[in-house]
Amino acid sequence: MEPQNIRDKKDVAVEEKVHLIVFKLGNEEYGVRIDQVKEVTITPEITRMPKTPSFIKGVSNIRGDIIAIMDLEERFKIERPSGWHAQHTYTLVMEAKEFTMGFIVREVPQSLTLPVSSIDKAPSFIQDININENFIEGIGKYDDRLIIVLDIYKILTSDEISQLKS
Amino acid sequence: MKGREQEYREIFIAEALEYYDALSRHISDLEKAPQDEQVLAEIFRLLHNLKANAKAIGFITIADVSHKLETAFGMIRNKELNFSDEVVTVLFDGIDMLGELITSIDSPKEVEPSPALLRNLDIIINSLSDNSAELSKVQKYYNSKNLSLSDLIYIQIKKLDHLLNLVGELIIDRDRIFSISKELDNDDLKNVSAHLYRITEELQYSVMDARLVNVGSLFNKFPRIVRDIAVAESKEINLDIIGQDIQIDRNILQIITDSLLHLMRNAISHGIEKADVRKKAKKSPQGNITLSAQNDRDTVILRLIDDGKGIDQQEVKRAIVQRGFLSADAVNDLRETEVLSYLFEPGFSLAKEVTEVSGRGVGLDVVKNAIDSIGGRIRVDSKKGEGTTFTLFLPTSIAVKGALLCQVEENFYAIPLMHTDSVVALPTAELHEVGDLLVADINSETITIVSLKELFNTDISEYSVRKNDLESDVQNIIIVTYNNRKLGLIVDKLLRQQDIVIKALSRPVNTIEIYAGVTLLGSGKVCLVLDVAAITRYFIARR
Numbered sequence: 001m002e003p004q005n006i007r008d009k010k011d012v013a014v015e016e017k018v019h020l021i022v023f024k025l026g027n028e029e030y031g032v033r034i035d036q037v038k039e040v041t042i043t044p045e046i047t048r049m050p051k052t053p054s055f056i057k058g059v060s061n062i063r064g065d066i067i068a069i070m071d072l073e074e075r076f077k078i079e080r081p082s083g084w085h086a087q088h089t090y091t092l093v094m095e096a097k098e099f100t101m102g103f104i105v106r107e108v109p110q111s112l113t114l115p116v117s118s119i120d121k122a123p124s125f126i127q128d129i130n131i132n133e134n135f136i137e138g139i140g141k142y143d144d145r146l147i148i149v150l151d152i153y154k155i156l157t158s159d160e161i162s163q164l165k166s
Numbered sequence: 167m168k169g170r171e172q173e174y175r176e177i178f179i180a181e182a183l184e185y186y187d188a189l190s191r192h193i194s195d196l197e198k199a200p201q202d203e204q205v206l207a208e209i210f211r212l213l214h215n216l217k218a219n220a221k222a223i224g225f226i227t228i229a230d231v232s233h234k235l236e237t238a239f240g241m242i243r244n245k246e247l248n249f250s251d252e253v254v255t256v257l258f259d260g261i262d263m264l265g266e267l268i269t270s271i272d273s274p275k276e277v278e279p280s281p282a283l284l285r286n287l288d289i290i291i292n293s294l295s296d297n298s299a300e301l302s303k304v305q306k307y308y309n310s311k312n313l314s315l316s317d318l319i320y321i322q323i324k325k326l327d328h329l330l331n332l333v334g335e336l337i338i339d340r341d342r343i344f345s346i347s348k349e350l351d352n353d354d355l356k357n358v359s360a361h362l363y364r365i366t367e368e369l370q371y372s373v374m375d376a377r378l379v380n381v382g383s384l385f386n387k388f389p390r391i392v393r394d395i396a397v398a399e400s401k402e403i404n405l406d407i408i409g410q411d412i413q414i415d416r417n418i419l420q421i422i423t424d425s426l427l428h429l430m431r432n433a434i435s436h437g438i439e440k441a442d443v444r445k446k447a448k449k450s451p452q453g454n455i456t457l458s459a460q461n462d463r464d465t466v467i468l469r470l471i472d473d474g475k476g477i478d479q480q481e482v483k484r485a486i487v488q489r490g491f492l493s494a495d496a497v498n499d500l501r502e503t504e505v506l507s508y509l510f511e512p513g514f515s516l517a518k519e520v521t522e523v524s525g526r527g528v529g530l531d532v533v534k535n536a537i538d539s540i541g542g543r544i545r546v547d548s549k550k551g552e553g554t555t556f557t558l559f560l561p562t563s564i565a566v567k568g569a570l571l572c573q574v575e576e577n578f579y580a581i582p583l584m585h586t587d588s589v590v591a592l593p594t595a596e597l598h599e600v601g602d603l604l605v606a607d608i609n610s611e612t613i614t615i616v617s618l619k620e621l622f623n624t625d626i627s628e629y630s631v632r633k634n635d636l637e638s639d640v641q642n643i644i645i646v647t648y649n650n651r652k653l654g655l656i657v658d659k660l661l662r663q664q665d666i667v668i669k670a671l672s673r674p675v676n677t678i679e680i681y682a683g684v685t686l687l688g689s690g691k692v693c694l695v696l697d698v699a700a701i702t703r704y705f706i707a708r709r
Contacts, residue, residue, distance in 0.1 A: 047577060047692040050622030051680055059675070059684065061692050064335060066684045068675040100672045156674055 016116045020140070021092065022147055023105040026078035031112065031140060031147045038093040038100070040109055043069070060091070060102060067093060069102040075155075076135075096153035114142050119149060134158075178223050179271055180318035185216045186265040193261055200249040210239050216264070228267050231279055234287040235260045247290060256286045323416055326377050330564075333370050334667040337566070340366045341688035374563045377417070381459040381466070382410025384419050388430065388457060395434045402441060402452045403434060409459035414466045415563045418540050422468075422558065425533040429470050429556050430455070432530075437474030437554055447551065449473065464568060465584070468558040477548035479505055489514060501611075506546045507650035510534040534649065538699045541567060541584055541668075541682070545650050559584065569666045569685075570644060571693065572657040574618045578693040579657075580666055580685055585698035587645040587652060589660060594636050602630035603705070606654060608645065614705050615643060615654040621680075626704055648702040655701070668695050 020031035021040070039062075046058040046069050055075040059068050069091060073080055091102040092109060119138040135155050140147040192209045196202060217232035238257060241247035263279055270277040340362055347359040385407050396403040438444075438453030445451055456471040483497045486508050497505075508514055512531040537544045541561055548554040561567060561584065568583035590608060597604045597615055604615040617631045624630075636656070643654040668683040670676060682697035 045691075047694070048575075049675070049678070049681075049694065050577075051678055052675065056675065059671070059692050059694075061686055061690060064338065064686070065672070066669060066686070066692060067672065098672075099674050101674070 017113050018116050018119065018140075020112045020114065020147065020149065021109050022112045023090075023092065023103075023109040024107055025073050025076070025105070027081055028078075029145060029147045030072075031149045032092070032094065032152055033149070034111065036094055036096055036152045038095045041091050041093065043089045043091040043102075043104055057104065062091070062093060062102065065100070067100055067102045069104060071104050094152050094156070096156050099153070099156040101156055112142060112147070114140055114147075118142065174223060175271070176317060178219055178225075179268060180316045181219065182216060182228070182268045183265075183316055185212045186261070186268055188212055189261050189264070193257060196249070197254055203243075206239065206243050210236065210243060213239060225267075225271065227279055228264065231260060231264055231267065231284075231287075234284070234291060235264070237291050238287065241291065253290050256283070256290055259283050260287055323377075326373070327417070329373050330377065333366070333373050334566075334669070336366055337370060337667050338686045342686070342690050345688035345690075370566065374415070374566075377415050377563070378413040379416045379419060380410055381412045381414055381419065381468070382407075384423060384426065385410050385457055385459070391427065392430065392434065392455065395431055399435050400440070401434060401438055403438060404452045404454050406454070406456040407458070408456065412459040412461055412466055413562070414459075414560065418542075418560055418562075418564060421536055421540050422542075422560065425536045425558075426457075426468070426470070428530075428533055430457075433470060433472040433474065433554070437472040437476075439475050443475075461562075464562050466560045466562055468560065470556045470558075471553065472555075473553040476550040476552050476554055477506060477509070477546075478550050482506065482508060485514065503545075503547075503650040506548060509546060510544070510649055540564060541582055543584055543648070566665045566667055568663060569695065570663055571661040571687075572642075572644060573659040573661060574622065574657050578661065578687065578691060579618075580664075580693050580695045581644060581646065581655075581698060582668075582682070582695065583663070585646045585648055587647040590643050590645065590654075591640050592643055594633055594639050594641055597633055597636075597641070599632060604631055604633070606643075608654070611652065613645065613652050613654050615641075615656060616701070616705055617656045619656070619658070621701070621704075629704075646698045646702065648698050651702060651706055653698075653702050653705055666693070666695070 019034040021034050021037050022029055022031045024030070041062060044060045044062060046060050048058040049056060049068070052058075052068075055071050057069045057071055059066050072078070089104050089106050090108060091104055093100065093102050119140040121138050135151055135158070137149045137151040140149050189209060189212050192205050192212070196205050196209065199205065213232050213236040217229050217236060220226075220228040220232060235257065238247065238253075238260075242249055242253075247253060260283060263283055266277055267279065340359075344359045344363055347355040388407065389405055392403050392405045433455055434453070438455070439447070439449075441451040444453065454473045456469070458469045458471070460467050460469075479502060482505050483500070486492050486497050486500075486505070487494050491508060491511065491514075492500075510530045510533070512529065514529060514531070534544055537558060537560070541564075543559040545557045545559075546554065547557070569580040570583060570586050570589070571578055571580050573579070592606055592608070597606050604617075605612055606615050607613075617636065620629060620631050620635070641656050642658070642660050643656055644660070645652055645654050647653075664687075666685040668685055670683050671678070671681060679700040680697055682695045685693050685695055687693050
């Protein structure tokens, strides 16, 4: 009885949507939920922070807040497409609970809305790739694009980061 | 200082008026329920406090009247005096007179207590059996229904914290604007930013000032605590308190409260000997403890001095070896101050027996951590048989700290002045290689010298510096001091001394040990603040 009711309601109501900010890492497209993105800015000057893993590029002053900047490609060991020479990169300032961090991306991130139903929970074969399954919330499909939706909170609280002690 | 005396007066008046209001309320309650012991006790307490405060600040008449009223209420409490109508009238009159005396403290016309009333009070106090003796009618020449609101307000410390944080942010932006206006070289902008500079500075000091409290607000709790511990330990202690009116940030005082209590317990139960032992050592049977505070520029120095048995260097050395901190050979090379610094290591305790008040596993490391957390410093000096002194160096305020700016590679770093000892330029030839480390003889002290560049670029377990690795012929070295130990840090360039506002690093990068926080320089450049405590710890462990 109960499940049937819920399904009926869903069909009638406007389908639930999820709003993503989409960016490229390597050759693939990745997305994060827009409510976790505080702002997108041209990457400011980064002050190197010794004694951190190499994927932490340093800290930046973004409107008076000091925010650590992470290179996700380096973090997940994603190979960078060769021949890329941009004048500047962009930084997505992410917030999840009390954790804040900036992610470097190479192109202007896009905004994309897709129905929740088009996002599959991460299938098990993803274990094979470098991004730990835990960091992937699901795989979204939009036209013929495939968007890997990341779980920011898990990335920001992963062992490698929470044990940032030398 | 005249300003501070005036402040005390104002605080006294505001408190006294509150007492007066409470007294008026309670005596009305008491009239309705004369048997209510609780109300009676409260009145008694209020009068007693009022008397003590008035006496302390020198308002003798108020103290006298309070004393008489206190005596009367004491008698009522002991059932020596009936709470009869005549007595009630006299007491009401007495309390009203107190109110009148308090409100007229600052008025030019001095108010004398009515002699008739004083006589009435004396009569009810002195005539135990016959309280119907001729009580004279007191003429109410004072206006008893004068309503006024207090000049003081209470404020949650949380609100002041918020205010202070905002001021910190403002200062950072101000410095930025100040340096931009210099670059742009526009006269209007320069004028405005110079004005902004002065105003924010004044704002900063006003907020810092609003957070200051007397060290006495903590110290004055100690006579009672000391008495209780002394009784439990069956020892006799004479406590001297000096410098109660030194001022310090309220939160800093709060943070060190437990530490000071811990040190006091240690001093009494482990420091001071029992009376018979003291006599044998030709000391007074009473143990002496001094708790003192003094100002030294931006630092408040608290000292806890006892004349007890002192700390036995040999015993500490044995414990260092026993607990595996160092080998027996290494221990013998330690300087005296270095030996004592091991007292602050986690798990290091000399206590042999667990007593009621101390020796329950909470060690001096907890004390040190609390003091580290506010950017303070602790040192211990002790002489066997003569006593021990703990000295706490505390910042007056948490918002702004003096720091030394230096450069390593392309980055700027700040080192809080609290932890810097001196700055030297030393020819590389005067450095010596000992194992993987460099040491130097500076002012006849052997000090470990660390290259910050190497520290930043290699894993700590692989840290190793040879003289050949150092580029120039002369090294800029900042000598830092932490927990009685010194360490020299080689930097590429010494920049300047500057007041900085330290911001905490945001999660998740707040856990990296060597950083105490971060600050923004006027140029907008991010500057990491080094945690001297953490850096020192690495290298002490290695030696």
